Amino acid sequence: MEHYSMNLTLKVWKQKNATAEGNFETYQVKDISSEMSFLEMFDVLNEQLIHEGKDPIAFDHDCREGICGMCSMYINGRPHGPWHGTTTCQLHMRAFKDGDTIVVEPWRANAFPVVKDLVVDRSAFDRVIQSGGYISVNTGVSVDGNTIPIERENADKAFAAAACIGCGACVAACKNSSAMLFVSAKVSHLALLPQGDVERKNRVLNMVAQADKEGFGSCTFTEACEAVCPKEISITNISRLNSEYLKAGLSADKAH
Amino acid sequence: MLDSKIPAGKLEDKWTDYKGHCKLVNPANKRKLEIIVVGTGLAGASAAASLGELGYRVKAFCFQDSPRRAHSIAAQGGINAAKNYQNDGDSVFRLFYDTIKGGDYRSREANVHRLAEVSVNIIDQCVAQGVPFAREYGGLLNNRSFGGTQVKRTFYAAGQTGQQLLIGAYQALERQVALGSVQMFSRHEMLDVVMIDGKARGIIARDLISGKVERHFGHAVLLCTGGYGNVFYLSTNAMGSNVTAAWKAHKRGAYFGNPCFTQIHPTCIPVTGDHQSKLTLMSESLRNDGRIWVPKKQNDPRKANDIPEDERDYYLERRYPAFGNLVPRDVASRAAKERCDAGYGVGTTKQAVYLDFRYNLINKYGRAEASKHGIENPDQETLVRLGKEVVKEEYGNLFDMYEKITGENPYEVPMRIYPAVHYTMGGLWVDYELMTNIPGLYALGEANFSDHGANRLGASALMQGLADGYFVIPYTIGNYLADEIATKPIPITHEAFEKAEAGVTERINKLMNIKGSQSVESFHKRLGKIMWEKCGMARNAKGLTEAIGEIQQLKKEFWSDVRIPGGIEEMNTELDKAGRVADFMELGELMCKDALERNESCGGHFREESQTEEGEALRNDDQYMYVAAWESKGDSNWQLHKEELKYDMIKPTQRNYK
Ligand SMILES: Cc1cc2nc3c(=O)[nH]c(=O)nc-3n(C[C@H](O)[C@H](O)[C@H](O)COP(=O)(O)OP(=O)(O)OC[C@H]3O[C@@H](n4cnc5c(N)ncnc54)[C@H](O)[C@@H]3O)c2cc1C
Ligand code: SF4
Ligand code: FES
Numbered sequence: 001m002e003h004y005s006m007n008l009t010l011k012v013w014k015q016k017n018a019t020a021e022g023n024f025e026t027y028q029v030k031d032i033s034s035e036m037s038f039l040e041m042f043d044v045l046n047e048q049l050i051h052e053g054k055d056p057i058a059f060d061h062d063c064r065e066g067i068c069g070m071c072s073m074y075i076n077g078r079p080h081g082p083w084h085g086t087t088t089c090q091l092h093m094r095a096f097k098d099g100d101t102i103v104v105e106p107w108r109a110n111a112f113p114v115v116k117d118l119v120v121d122r123s124a125f126d127r128v129i130q131s132g133g134y135i136s137v138n139t140g141v142s143v144d145g146n147t148i149p150i151e152r153e154n155a156d157k158a159f160a161a162a163a164c165i166g167c168g169a170c171v172a173a174c175k176n177s178s179a180m181l182f183v184s185a186k187v188s189h190l191a192l193l194p195q196g197d198v199e200r201k202n203r204v205l206n207m208v209a210q211a212d213k214e215g216f217g218s219c220t221f222t223e224a225c226e227a228v229c230p231k232e233i234s235i236t237n238i239s240r241l242n243s244e245y246l247k248a249g250l251s252a253d254k255a256h
Numbered sequence: 257m258l259d260s261k262i263p264a265g266k267l268e269d270k271w272t273d274y275k276g277h278c279k280l281v282n283p284a285n286k287r288k289l290e291i292i293v294v295g296t297g298l299a300g301a302s303a304a305a306s307l308g309e310l311g312y313r314v315k316a317f318c319f320q321d322s323p324r325r326a327h328s329i330a331a332q333g334g335i336n337a338a339k340n341y342q343n344d345g346d347s348v349f350r351l352f353y354d355t356i357k358g359g360d361y362r363s364r365e366a367n368v369h370r371l372a373e374v375s376v377n378i379i380d381q382c383v384a385q386g387v388p389f390a391r392e393y394g395g396l397l398n399n400r401s402f403g404g405t406q407v408k409r410t411f412y413a414a415g416q417t418g419q420q421l422l423i424g425a426y427q428a429l430e431r432q433v434a435l436g437s438v439q440m441f442s443r444h445e446m447l448d449v450v451m452i453d454g455k456a457r458g459i460i461a462r463d464l465i466s467g468k469v470e471r472h473f474g475h476a477v478l479l480c481t482g483g484y485g486n487v488f489y490l491s492t493n494a495m496g497s498n499v500t501a502a503w504k505a506h507k508r509g510a511y512f513g514n515p516c517f518t519q520i521h522p523t524c525i526p527v528t529g530d531h532q533s534k535l536t537l538m539s540e541s542l543r544n545d546g547r548i549w550v551p552k553k554q555n556d557p558r559k560a561n562d563i564p565e566d567e568r569d570y571y572l573e574r575r576y577p578a579f580g581n582l583v584p585r586d587v588a589s590r591a592a593k594e595r596c597d598a599g600y601g602v603g604t605t606k607q608a609v610y611l612d613f614r615y616n617l618i619n620k621y622g623r624a625e626a627s628k629h630g631i632e633n634p635d636q637e638t639l640v641r642l643g644k645e646v647v648k649e650e651y652g653n654l655f656d657m658y659e660k661i662t663g664e665n666p667y668e669v670p671m672r673i674y675p676a677v678h679y680t681m682g683g684l685w686v687d688y689e690l691m692t693n694i695p696g697l698y699a700l701g702e703a704n705f706s707d708h709g710a711n712r713l714g715a716s717a718l719m720q721g722l723a724d725g726y727f728v729i730p731y732t733i734g735n736y737l738a739d740e741i742a743t744k745p746i747p748i749t750h751e752a753f754e755k756a757e758a759g760v761t762e763r764i765n766k767l768m769n770i771k772g773s774q775s776v777e778s779f780h781k782r783l784g785k786i787m788w789e790k791c792g793m794a795r796n797a798k799g800l801t802e803a804i805g806e807i808q809q810l811k812k813e814f815w816s817d818v819r820i821p822g823g824i825e826e827m828n829t830e831l832d833k834a835g836r837v838a839d840f841m842e843l844g845e846l847m848c849k850d851a852l853e854r855n856e857s858c859g860g861h862f863r864e865e866s867q868t869e870e871g872e873a874l875r876n877d878d879q880y881m882y883v884a885a886w887e888s889k890g891d892s893n894w895q896l897h898k899e900e901l902k903y904d905m906i907k908p909t910q911r912n913y914k
Contacts, residue, residue, distance in 0.1 A: 017826065033531060037661075040531045043777070050775045050830070055821050058829055060321065062494040064534050066657070067419055068325040083660075090660050115465055116827045123442065126322050130434040134427035135386045139306040139726045140377070142384035146341060149395025159388035159413055162420060166324055195386050 004034045006098035010045065012057055013105045015114050018121075022114065024103075034094040038081065039064060039071065041093055059118040066090040066230060069165030072172075073118055074105040079169035079228045087167065087230040107168050109177035111215040122168050124214040125182065131210035132203040133186040135195050148194050158192040161185045163231045170225035170233075176217030181225040183207050184241035185233045191244055201248035208245060258511070258885055258899045261687040262366040267905050268348075271370040274688075275731055279738035286311035289737050290745060292459055292474030293317070294446045294501050297326030298418070298718060299701025300480030301425035302725025308432030310730060312737075315472055316429070317441045317461055319496060319832075324426040327482050327494040328721065331418025332539040332654070334400060334410035335718040337375040342399055346407040348372045353906060355716060358404040358584060359681070359709020360859035360875065361908035362514070362883070364901065366688060367706050374727040375719050379411055381726055385424040389413050402714040403540055404584050410715045415539060415653045421718055425725070444470075445832060446501050447760045449477060449508045449697060452752045456697035460753075460760045464832060467825040469760055471748040475740050476696045476733060479505060480725070483680040483702035485518065487840045487847065488792070489784020491677035492524060492537040498836040499843050502684050502703050510692040511885035511897060513685035513705030515843065516851035519712055519860045520793050521678035522588035525661055525671075526608040535676040536661060538611070538654055540714045543581045545620070545647070546611040546671070548572050548592070554599040560610055560670050571595055579913040586711050586860045586873070587913060589675035593793050594871070596674070603672045612670035617643035675793060679717060681708045681860065682850075685885040685899075689732035690724060693885075696736065700724035705883065710859025764824055767834050772817030776834045779814045783807065783837070783844055791848050796864040800852040804845055808892060811841045846886060846894060853896065856880045877908055 007030045015022030029045050036044070039061055046056035062070040071088040075081035081091045096102065104118065112120040162185070170181035187204050190196030196203075212218075219238060226235040263270045281289065289312050293304040296318040304316040318326060338351040351372040356363060379397070383389065389411050390398040399408040413420040432438040443464040450458040450471070458473040484499035485491035506512045523538045523546075549568045556563065572591055573580045583591075592609050595601065602608050622639030625646060631638060644667050648655070658666050684692050684699035686706055691698050701721040708716065790803035814837070822828040857866045857873035858880070866874045883899040 033529060035528050035663075036531050037533070040533050043533055044531060047775055047777060050819060050821055053819075053821070056830060058827055062320060062325055062496045063327070063330045064495060065330050065536055067416065068320070068327075068329045068494065070320060070325050086660065090657070092660060092663070094663055119827065122321055126324075126430060126433075126440075126442075129427060129430045134431045135384065136431060137381075137384045137428075138309045139302075139381060139428075139730065142377075142380040145339070145379045145383040145389075146396050148383075150391055151395055152391050152393050155388055155391040155395075158386075159390075159420070162386075162388050162413075162423060163416060165329075165419075166322065189388070190386050193386050193388070195384055 004098070006032050006034070006093070006096065006100070008032060008096065008099075009101040011101065011103045012118070014057065014117055017116055018113055032093055034092070036093045037064065037089060038073075038075070038091040038093065039089050057118065058116040061089055064089040067165060069167040072107050072120065072167055072169070074107060074172055076103055079107065079172040080230055085230055085232045087165070107172035109171045109216070111177065111179070112168060112171065120168070122166070124216070125166050125168065125179070127214060128179065128183060128207055128210045129186065132199065132206040133190070135190060136199060150193060154192045158189050161188040161192070161233065161237055164233050165231055167230060169228045169230060171216060173224040173228040174217065175222065175224070176220060178219045178225070179211045179214075179216035180219035180238050180241065181229060181233055181235070183211050184237035187241045187244055188237040191240065200244060201251065204241060204244040204248050258685070258693065258897050259687065260364065260899055261689055262364070263688065267365060267369050270366050271373055278731055278735040281734050281738050281741060283311050285741040287313065289313065289475045289740065290315065290473060291733070292472055292477045293480060294459065294478065295326070295480035295482060295701070295703070296323035296426070296429060297328035297480060297482055297701060298422055298425055298721035299703070299725045300478070301326070301422065301429045302722050303478055303480060303700055303729050304438050305425060305428035305432050306726050306730045307733070308435070308437035311437070314432070314438040315441065315474065316438055317444045317446055319443065319445045319464060321442055323429055323440065323442065324423065326422060327497050328422045328718070329419045330494060331718055332415045332537065333402065333541050334412035334417045334715040335378070335421065335722070336402070336409050336713070336715045337379045337411060337719065338372055338409060339376055339379060341397060342408045344407045346409050350407065351375060351409065354405045355707065355713060356709070356906050357911065358711055358713040360711050360873075360911060361709065361877070361881070361903065362858055362901065363707055363709030365903060365905055370728070371707050371720060371723050374723045377727055378719060378722045382421060382424050385428060387413065387420050387424040389420070400541060401544070403543070403582055404713040415651070418718060421722065425722070446504070447835070448504050448756045450752050450756045451508055451694070452746060452750065455695045457746055458748070458753065460756050462760070465827050467823070467828060469757055471753045471757055473746055473748055475737060475743060476698065478698045478700060478729065479684065479703050480700045481703045483683070484840070484843060485677045485680050487783070487844050488677040488787045489780050490527065490532060490535050490788070492521060492535050495534060498840070500836050500839045502699065503839040503843055505684060505692065505694070505697060506888050508694065509888070510694050510697060511685035511887050512682070512846060513883050513885050514682040514710070514850065515847045515886065516791065516854065516861055517681035517710050517859065518677060519585060519679040519681060520589045520675045522585055522592055522675050523611060523673045524676035524678070525658065526603065526674035527605065536657065537676070537678065538658060538671065538673060540585070542611065542651060542654065545616040545650070546581065546613050547615055548581055548588070548609055548611055550595045550600040550602060550609050555606070560602070560612070569600070576913045583913045584711065585714070586862070589793055590862060592675055608672040608674045610670035611673045613647060613666065614670065617647050617667070621646040677788075679712055681705065681710060681712055685883065689735060690729055691732070691736065698729065698733065700729060710861055763835070764831065767818070767831065767838070768820055768824055770816065770818050770820070772819045774817050774819060776818060776820065776830055776837050779810065779818060780833075780837045780840070782810055783841055786810070787844050787847070791844070791851055794862050794864050795851050797852060797855070800848045803848045807841055807845045807848065814838065814841065845892060849894065850884055850886065854880055854884065875910065
């Protein structure tokens with residue numbers, strides 16, 4: 001792999017806090033190596049800003065391995081940038097070339113208010129999980145793990161859905177700011193397993209209701225979410241959610 | 257005196273007896289007791305959820321925006337448990353034995369035995385929560401093998417085991433939040449322990465969004481705040497992982513156990529340049545099929561694939577014929593360093609060796625597939641194509657990650673790898689009940705020193721974190737809190753809270769007022785460099801002594817010239833980082849001191865002065881069969897306490913992998 005170096009223009013959203021008005025600031029960065037990750041390029045920029053006595057840009061990140069779901073930049077009109085199935089932290093600078101201008105914004109959604117610069121508040125996702133995204137089992141009362149065999153195909157599908165990292169890119173990509181891909185991933189994960197069967201009806205009703213309450217929009221099946229999901233969560237999960245929801249709605253006498 | 261409170265009786269009965277006799281708190285009283293849990297990784301989330309279920313009132317804290325994002329999420333390979341589902345001779349005793357031996361005889365028998373005992377419950381618990389472990393076609397749980405063992409006992413979920421386990425614990429935690437038994441404080445950083453009458457009674461925490469400093473009372477405080485590998489700047493840990501919580505406790509009197517015991521993992525993507533912010537692990541499971549080699553010629557300029565077979569040095573297979581590429585982590589790491597130092601390293605920086613899948617891809621998998629498909633005399637191309645499919649199934653996500661980072665395709669060219677800091681066996685000293693020497697202050701998970709001795713086996717950290725949180729602390733904390741039922745919640749206006757808060761605020765102001773010229777990051781990098789060069793894979797008295805001086809100097813420079821932009825009462829990630837780096841510097845000094853004091857090699861701690869003729873680690877059981885527990889005595893000043901290790905069940909021997 002040939003490495004190269006590049007100079008770039010960055011237009012980055014700056015916003016002091018949740019109530020302040022934000023705006024784009026333009027920055028120049030020089031001698032960026034194609035070997036760097038996108039966030040390492042931001043590290044370089046921030047070091048430069050600190051050196052100049054300016055405020056660095058706040059952004060969320062932690063694992064830098066594509067698994068914690070913390071990083072969340074809207075890069076050139078696309079959540080997590082140009083690479084398919086990739087988080088912001090795993091995007092590398094060889095995706096860009098010398099002289100490029102890169103525009104970076106936070107996730108935009110009513111349910112994800114901006115905290116500062118590129119940092120948003122995604123606690124709505126935690127509250128959606130609180131509304132039913134679990135199996136109600138207390139510690140220490142479980143039967144042996146091999147008591148209930150699970151068909152390999154269902155286990156694999158459950159795992160694929162459970163791979164969601166809760167990053168919120170699906171919401172950011174959706175014109176309705178719908179959280180349906182996220183919700184459906186959790187509903188599917190648990191509905192596909194025998195352990196999750198008991199609570200499946202209330203779970204889907206409550207989680208969808210909570211997502212509404214948080215201000216996420218409704219799903220009109222544009223598939224924009226699937227296209228940007230870094231974990232390639234399949235839109236078939238939304239179909240499964242819809243059928244779970246219908247079944248639950250028809251038979252449920254209670255939803256709280 | 258250090259009292260490890262190990263129960264009397266036979267090793268295999270200790271935990272059962274303990275549970276049968278420890279004090280209990282009745283449900284009505286539990287509701288009156290408040291517990292603070294700092295950290296919501298595997299250890300903290302499992303503890304907070306379980307204690308909430310029991311009826312205690314729990315307050316949980318983490319610095320990420322959600323408990324689901326703790327560093328535990330990044331664990332790849334798997335979790336051990338003595339289930340013996342493979343019928344290959346596994347047992348609680350074997351898991352116990354492997355862990356003690358893997359730790360090079362520097363851990364406590366009683367703790368490790370308990371860990372092996374509860375390991376089986378962890379799997380049951382996780383399955384019940386809906387953790388989608390890998391399964392066989394018959395629907396039963398699958399296992400893979402890991403280093404340092406001869407049985408298949410590792411449960412896994414592709415290369416995302418930590419993620420799936422943490423999501424399970426996170427969901428259990430969120431369920432308790434919904435039920436009101438746990439109150440969650442995300443984006444909060446604990447900055448001090450509050451002590452009243454010699455007991456831990458609360459914490460001071462900073463809201464990382466508003467910057468406001470808060471006081472929180474608890475009848476007991478649990479630190480589940482992870483490891484401190486980031487003292488080396490570059491490590492496989494998440495960017496935010498830090499020692500601050502444990503360090504503040506240490507400054508309040510909690511002893512720090514074996515601080516120098518660091519695990520350096522042999523297979524990580526190497527450093528490419530100064531811009532690098534972290535290193536990425538390539539799971540240990542890859543060593544099952546990857547062969548490690550360097551060119552036989554020094555400074556060989558040729559590309560890997562242009563070097564013919566007989567000019568490659570498979571140095572692990574050469575040096576350790578019995579274990580080959582599957583020697584334990586510490587041994588593999590040192591061997592890679594030895595080759596690179598001798599001038600045989602590869603890649604632009606020459607600080608890398610090859611991990612090559614080509615041989616097994618073609619000869620093992622390619623041929624097996626060809627034979628399955630009835631292809632006679634398959635050509636090279638067919639073998640490669642067939643082999644690739646199998647390798648993809650086994651390691652696909654790791655290969656993709658490697659390609660994203662390096663831009664090279666590991667199916668075609670060998671991976672370049674080098675050892676990197678990965679895990680810290682050291683941590684807060686705790687007794688059998690996971691309590692530090694401060695009454696009411698506990699440490700769980702990677703934050704404590706307890707179970708892995710001088711070297712941790714793969715897939716055992718997840719096991720320990722969940723054992724501590726789900727199955728140990730719910731019992732042991734009752735034994736303490738039973739005597740606290742009459743203690744009314746102490747108002748946070750108490751002068752101990754006031755003083756602790758004032759101390760925290762003063763330090764923040766001090767940091768902000770330095771207004772120097774160098775960034776926090778630049779200090780962290782320099783600290784990391786000192787630690788890596790002088791307290792890394794190989795250590796000696798001269799280097800360690802120098803390092804102590806250099807760190808003291810760096811610390812002075814930091815406190816007079818660091819520049820932290822922004823304000824205090826706002827989100828200020830530079831300020832957050834500054835506090836952590838300041839603590840890392842103090843810890844770094846203690847690590848060097850501990851490494852200097854322990855003039856023997858054991859596990860991941862390699863003192864050049866103490867090696868065999870063949871360059872292997874040489875333990876000195878006569879002088880160093882103890883846990884080093886350090887007490888803070890003020891600035892750059894510590895007192896050493898020793899907890900002697902007694903082996904009743906296992907006889908320590910020299911490890912041999914030849
Ligand atoms: C890349 C990688 C792969 C790994 N793979 C494996 C594997 O396959 N198998 C295995 O067994 N082990 C593995 N490990 C090791 C294992 O992941 C960790 O040891 C383990 O997850 C640590 O869990 P923990 O709960 O102790 O801490 P963590 O998961 O690190 O959690 C720490 C928590 O403390 C909080 N915290 C820290 N400081 C503060 C503070 N001051 N105030 C408030 N909150 C704070 C954080 O927010 C977080 O919630 C791996 C490690 C790495 C780096
Ligand atoms: S579904 Fe995909 S995009 Fe949405 S939160 Fe999960 S991982 Fe992120
Ligand atoms: S920083 Fe963890 S997914 Fe990007």
